[in-house]
Amino acid sequence: MSKLLIQNGRVIDPAQGLDRVTNVLIEDGRIAGYDVGSSDDMELVNATGKIVAPGLIDMHVHLREPGREEDETVATGTAAAVVGGFTSIACIPNTEPPIDTRDTVQYIKHQAARADNCNVYVVACASKGREGKELAEIGQLVEAGAVAFSDDGSPIYDSELMRRALEYCSMFNKPILNHAEVLELTRGGVMHEGSVSMVLALPGMPAEAEDVMTSRDISLSEATGGRIHMMHVSSAGSVEMIRRAKLRDVPITAEVTPHHFTLTDECLRSFDSNFKMSPPLRGQRHVDACIAGLADGTIDVIATDHAPHSPEKKMQELDLAPFGIVGLETCLGLVITKLIEPGILDWSTALAKMTINPATILGLDKGTLAVGAEADVTVIDPQVRWIVDPSEFRSKSVNTPFGGEELIGRADTVIVGGRIKHRASAPAVAAV
Amino acid sequence: MSVQISEAETVPVAWTRNDLLDLESLTAEEISLILDTADSFKERTDNCTKKLALLQGKTVANLFFENSTRTRTSFSLAARRLGADTVDFSSSGSSLSKGETFIDTAKNIEAMGVDAVVVRHRTPGTPRLLAQNIGCSIVNAGDGPHEHPTQGLLDILTIRQQRGSIDGLTVALVGDIAHSRTARSNIWGLQKLGAHVIVCGPTTLVSQRWEEFGVEIANSLDEILPRCDVLNLLRIQFERQQMRPFPSVREYALLYAMTGQRMKAAKDDVLIMAPGPINRGVEVTPEVADGPHSVILEQVNNGLAVRMAVLWLLLGADRATETKPR
Incomplete structure (x- = not known):
């Protein structure tokens, strides 16, 4: 005892x-x-x-295992999570192979149990093989323990597939987590399209690429009643659309990452690939909109989009370097330094976005210090x-x-x- | 056999940089210093035809990850005119084709004992990343569509030689601004020296955002033509475009090609420039390219002078104290 x-x-x-x-x-x-x-x-x-505080929850973590153990493993990722203050994380299925079968879900859970660092919840693929063509075996994946569905790394591109996924998942009361990006508008893109990308002559990824798909996802969620969660929201337009959708009771939730409320595209002037992520760091107007969304409750969750890449991959030319940064070990400090200390969020509001809110979205019996929890x-x-x-x-x-x-x-x-x-x-x- | 430059000229500032990465971060004084140095080399080497021994014992490596004939040749000649040894290192496509990062490639070259690396790469910022990772001097010879500082400098030098000064001139950059490193280097350099810069081309190739930097935007060449002192006709960079930004080459030429007909609306003393290689009939017709207003071949000769100046300023014996050719 x-x-x-x-x-x-x-x-x-x-x-x-x-x-x-x-x-x-x-x-x-x-x-x-x-x-x-x-x-x-x-x-x-x-x-x-x-x-x-209740143990922090990060609902957007790339653990890379299986397939890219040179970048991260379940053991190292969960160790990083714990140091960062997270007691539960949800891992994203863009692994190799992708997490789209009961076996792979079980494998992750098994590895997490062996590592014994923190709780790991599995987000499984929305489509078979993460190919965006047909639905993954969502019912079986739910049975195996998947808490949400996503093709992140890529958007769920086919609008009909997205509609079906929302409809089908609503039967299990599981949310779809989507990466909103219209790829034709970001082709070859390296950074946010704006004055800075123009001066640096780096191919741009306009905010509208995010907005157009956010708009689609809101429409489909509203039509089907399926729960949609917008991952790593980064544009002023998307924040505003989500705000309005919530007023109409669309079952939509949203997250913002620490880098999107702290950094702007000006950082790319260094040409450092550690500022290359998708969605990209945008202009100050967008950063301000993300902060306003966090403050007024439009944005429910702060998530890291922890995306480890080994140094030899990130050390390439900016166009070849992969998108993404690690975030588990800096998130809490950034929230305190950039949101709580300046008085943008009070402690309770900030902690809700890292505890009870993600728990509620993922249907976890977590995120509170209530007696018995x-x-x-x-x-x-x-x-x-x-x-x-x-x-x-x-x-x-x-x-x-x-x-x-x-x-x-x-x-x-x-x-x-x-x-x-x-x-x-x-x-x-x-x-x- | 070498010609020594002996007469000292007064120059406004000391050169302190280890690298030449862009014109955006240079001051007007630094740009003028390079131009003055280039003029002085040109004068004293009979238009860069004679050799000097100023950089004897130094080695300049050309590290070209992207194809180039003229720029590479120009840098090689400039280095040799100053008595330096040159070595060419080209790697087509990705530096990773052999599994090596571009930084490792450069470190290897540096380890062979070179003093300067002249680098061309398809990706913006690569020269800056090299400069952060290796100790020898880096000269950007074009990083994708970002900057091509020596091209900007030679364009500006050519204008200055013809007009005496840049201040107060109206210079139009015409064409594919979006994908042009020449455009960016010209914009920064010309603005710092007091020119009014117009970027002219179709809306799909000329961002309105240039206005934020004090650049005038124009979509009609005919409208701006009568008030331009200089027209710099940029090549359409078909190879860099994701999707063709205009319906056809014929339509582009109709709207933006500098033709004999259009010349009638231009100022009597207008200068016609092109960074080359030119697409005859697209940006400029032969009668204009080869006509009396064209300074296209002077640009090429000035390229040599500018590159000599840059290499000498970067590698010259004692940068801190010796700020002028002797």
Whole structure:
């Protein structure tokens, strides 16, 4: 009967509307109560001056396994997640082979269990082989444990397939996660189309390429009642369309990544491929729109789109280098530094977008510190200043544009299912 | 046998850069310094036909990932006129065709002991990435459609020789602005020296966003023709276009080719320039290209002078103190 007491922290649980300084007792892997005093049989975590939050959830992570283990594995990706404060992640199926069968879903779950770092939920392919031609065996994948469906890496391109996927998934109450991009408008593109791409003469990816498909997805979701979740929203037009769709009660949700609320296309002046991602870093107007969407609730979720690529792949010429950056180990610091510290989001709102909101979208029994819930807890040091040093990353890849950046706040202690998996101040301890 | 340049000329600033990557980041003084140096070389080498020993013992490598005859030849000749050794290294297509990154390729060349790498690559920014990764001087000889600083410099030098100054001139860049490195280098260089720059071409090849940088946008050549001092006729870069941005070459020529007929509407002393290779009959008709207003071949000769100036400024014995040819 193991007991763990998190003492004297500011407990913020948006799901319960809770925000007060108290002790949290964990017993046998579940939240057992608040306001409990310590006793000799308890392991203690001193959270004085710290924030005690439900374990963070990242619903957009590329673990690369199977197939591209040189970039990341389930073990290294989940280790990075835990250091970043995440107790649950959802992995995206653009692996090789793609996750479109019960076997591959099981394989991921098996690897996650072996790694034993954090909870891993599987997003499976919406189409067979991620080819965008016919529906994957969604019912069987649901049975195997898939929590959502996506062809991310690519958009679900065929509009009829998208319609069918939304209709079919609604039967299982699972969302479709889509990467909105009209590929004819981004062909050969390297960065956001704007003044900067014009000056640098780099092929552009206009915001309209995202907007046109966002508009389609909203129409199809509205028509079918199928739940659509827009991944990595990056354009002002898309934010506005999602805002309006929500007013009409379209079953739509949306996420924004830390890089899209912090960086602009000006960064590409360095020609550094760590600023190359899809959707691309856009102009300030778009960044401001993403922030406004986060603030007014249009954007439900902050997700990383953690996309590891080995250095030799990213070191190529800008047109050959793959899209994407790692994000698990910098996300929380960026949220605190760029959204909470400047007063754009309060703690509760920010944490909701990384806890209960993604849990609700994916139908997970997670994201809260309610009594009886599985004890996934992230204790956050909200004041520590630290410099991002990619060489210290647990991720197998170091493709981050934030190296050298000073951030405020990071995960101090991370507890998964009642077991301490990470302590910033001390080496990770063995399972209690 | 070598000719020494002995007379010192006053120059406004010291040259401190290790690389020439673009004209966007250069100051007006730096651009003028290169032009002055080029003029002085030209004068003292009888139009770049004689050799100097200023860079004896130095090695210049031409690293061309994209095809080029003229620019490469021009750089080689410029280096040899200054007494440097040259080595050509070409790699068609991707640097990864042999599994090597372009940075590794450049590091290998540097390890052979070269002092400068003249690089051409299809991808914008590649020279900058090389400069960040290797120690020797990098000269951008064209990075995709981004910049081609020595082309911009030789165009500007040609105008300056003809008109004495750039300040106050109206210069139109006509044609495929979107895919032209020559256009970008000209825009920055000309603006810094005080010219009014017009970019003229079809809407699909001329972004309205150039207005944000103080460049005038025009879609009708006939409308701007009477007030231009210089027309720089850019080649249509068919090879870089994803989808043809106009219905036909015939239609393009009808709207934008500089013809004898159009010359009648131009200023009497208008200069006709083209960075070449020219598509005769597309951007310019032969009668104009070979006519009295054309300075196309002077541009080529100035290319040599400008490249000598650039190599000397980058590799000259003591950059910090020695700022002028001796």
